[in-house]
Amino acid sequence: MDSSKSKQISELIYNKIKEKEVELKASYNASKNKIGYFYIDDLLPVDLAKECFDVFPDTSQMRCLKSIREYKYVSAQMDKHHELLEQVLYAFQHSKVVNLIGEICNIKSLYADESLYAGGLSQMAHNNFLNPHLDNSHDAERERWRVLNLLYYVSPDWISENGGHLELWPNGPKKEPVVVESKFNRLAIMATHDTSWHSVNQVKVDRSRCCISNYYFSDEPLKETDQFHVTKFRGRPEDTFTNIVLDLDANLRMLVRKVFKNGIRKNPHFYKKKK
Template identity: 55%
Template sequence: MELASLIFDKINKNKDSLNAHFLKTKSEIGYFFLDDLLPNEISLKIHKVFPEYSKMVLKKSIREDKYVASQMNLYNPLLEEIIFSFQEKKIVDLIAEICEIKEAIPDENLYAGGISMMGKNQFLNPHLDNSHDKDRESWRVLNLLFYVTPNWNIEYGGNLELWPNGLKEKQVTIHSKFNRLIVMATHNNSMHSVSPVTFDGFRCCISNYYFSKKPLLETDSFHVTSFRGRPENKFSDAILQIDTWARMAIRKLFKKGIKENPHVYKKGN
């Protein structure tokens, strides 16, 4: 794949500095980001072929408000190509090496991955990602986010927020800048969110997750996607904690949940 080769070369050229940044932050929530991942004209083309929001799935609740899609054969082939470029073995192995993970496994099912869009007033509350893959056989260890909206200023919102010291301490904000790749660790302490969008436009993102047969932390344990309210929203925080407790109770009885998560790529459909 041409895109995979371009991505590999860019990451490989910067792997030492990316590794240093990941290790510097590893004791809390390890992460790194890389700008100008692809030639600008290619990232602009990827953005141009994003579907209209009406052709995506709206996930709207007290937990989150965003548009998502994972059934990639319904959309422009370029979107599927860029998503699965990140799943090429040489790229998976390179990113695993940078993050000092012995083995990383890409997810062809795009469980909670794929593409997403967030428009004005949309958000993603602080949360821990589901600890496992859709079959609850492997641990989620890395989250890859590639942003493709041109001229997206940090003041527009829709930025990734990390809460390494919990909700009582100030978050780390990482700008969802055009042509920027962010890779972050996912474990029992990797609370993160997306700030509310304040701009009258859409922030577009390509998402992938990597898994492993071993968790990142020895203290990691199974959990569903666990939401909290933002620090200023005490009422929603209380409701969301009850919501997480209830969904965890259900998963103790039904290992894979009561119904199948629809956010997966069913190839052949």
């Protein structure tokens, strides 16, 4: 990867966020008692954002996750894809960007994740979805708390009617969600903790919603009540059967993690870099 190009992109990201710092901090503070979040549009120059979409991998080059929980395509093995995507992804991990976002969210110890544990690229095609869920509370080694989710959307002309939008459930997954549209060249940042339920509604068109994602971790949880938990899914409010199945699924996986701290198998979703 050309680290100098990644640093140049990080400067663009930093300058755009810095320009909007006051209003972004206000947005986060206004929502942080439930699920802190903010978003910023026109993050990168339009030509650069469009190029990210143009070089995004086909779904055949990504891992398909299809179950009652979710239906989407993901990849963290960045050296298999166009170099620009890796440059942009790691631009969000430069210390200036991480520290600025930490200041906006008032998080003192904040770390990017070079291994891309559960991060990287995601693509949601026609009929794909992600049910309401809580993210796993920790990193792969259970040493740091997962505290922020960064989602950068690069699909041009993505409109409300397309679906595939981020949903936040500040009053729990039985109430109404707040919809954050997956607009082109938008960066959305949300807090992750033990009540930060979120989802992606179903894609309704024969196109793909493409996203470059990062997680940030911290030495401390965002809430004093936070405890270790595995990723926990629910169905939508009207889907009683799915809720029953996914509750059993989450309880079983949590029981396994109590017995085996690092799980029975290692999560394959991380960047296996060549030495």
